[in-house]
Amino acid sequence: MDEGERVMVRALFLLLVAFSLHADVYQTNCVSCHEKLPVSIDKYFYRYLLNYSSEKDVKRAMLEYLRKPDKQKSVMGESFINRFGVKQKSELSNGDLKKALNVYYETYKVFGKLK
């Protein structure tokens, strides 16, 4: 293995670690809770998509909502809110929220999935 390959392997490894760390933020702080809810986590995603269309707009709207949950701003239906209420304000830092949202978006995005 020459020097170049070694560097590449190291970079790849670091990338994987970084991604798994992000995935961890998402996994521990988002999925773990949502799993227990009767509405699966992807449903929210498609709701956002329906209302905000582009990646940038979707992520921004999600971030805003997570930091400041508001009944008026919710993309979910009225009956849903009435039944489950508005979520708690997220305790995560801005950076962590963004990391978690990136993973969330990558998991459910439509790009590249249509056939």
Place this chain on the structure above:
Amino acid sequence: MSASKNRVTDLASSEKQTLFRFASLFALLSIIIIGGFSYMYFSAQRELMLQEKKSTLETYSKQLLQELKFLHVNFDKTQLYPRHEEYESAIFDSDKKLIFSSAPTTLRVDKILYLEDAYVTLVSIAESYYLGAKYVVVKVKDDGVWLKQTRKELIAFNVLAFVFMFVIGYALLRLFLKPMRDALALLDRFIKDTTHELNTPVSTIVANIEMIDKSMLDEKTLKKINRIDIGAKTISNIYQDLTYLTLGNKIVTKDEELDVARVIEERMDYFKSLADAKKVSLSKEIIDSPTLLMDKAKFSKLLDNLISNAIKYNKLKGSIKITLQNNVMSVEDTGVGIAKEHISKMQERYSRFNNSSGGFGLGLNIVSSIAKEYDLKIKIDSREKEWTKVSVSW
């Protein structure tokens, strides 16, 4: 244009230039008008076709949206994009990023309905962004029937319009030319009438002078007779020039092998008295003696005009030298010369650049028309106030 064929339309180059400018301007104007109309008509036809296709495309668009809605809701079960034979489609998000397309499509948000790359395309903005799709593009192949039809109509229209504009232009041109034609026609008619009336008296004078036995006359009378001879010959020359022009190609020509040197000699003899009167010396330098297949009368006319000009525009006690060598005959004088800018206009009829002596300005026009007929080349060199050299080569 031959000088003799259609005298009335024999227009000078400045007038031709004016006409050419007028014609160009008119043609340009016609093209702009017809082009403008054609473009407007084409645009209108295209718009009509687009509007006809619009309702169909709107139906397709609604259908696609319904299918996208279904897909949005069931995205966890199926990811198969709805496709149809009748149309192609594409969806873009609010950042105009392509989500999916059934055929290569670029999004244009500046127009709702347009024709591009042979597709009639409709862009609609969805109220709900199913699968994130804000812009829904549906397009159908343009069959081109309207284009063929429009092209046919435009060709017909263009042909008709050009014919119409041509007729108008021609009528305008005639109107525009009329004063010019009238003036030239008047001049021609006047000359024709005058020459006709000159014929008999001039012939009588010349014939009678020739009949006088000059040895019988005393010196004083001989001098007077000589002056009459010169005057009569001058009139006779002008008369012949005018007859040549007014009768033009009706003169019967008889081409023969001419001994050019001999003709030069003959014509020099004829002009001797005229030259003497102005104290101009006539000399010749004949280096070789070529022959030329040409009508003798016409060659004489050509040479006469050159010699008579050389005498007319010479200074007192000047000289004229006629040279013949290598199929080039040149007549060189020590006269008033011609300004450079006038040389190109010299062969036009009625052009005269010197008012010191009389004349109609016909001479060189005749020379050039004869030269044209026999494919001779005329070259004029001159230095103002010093000399003029006219060379004829064949």
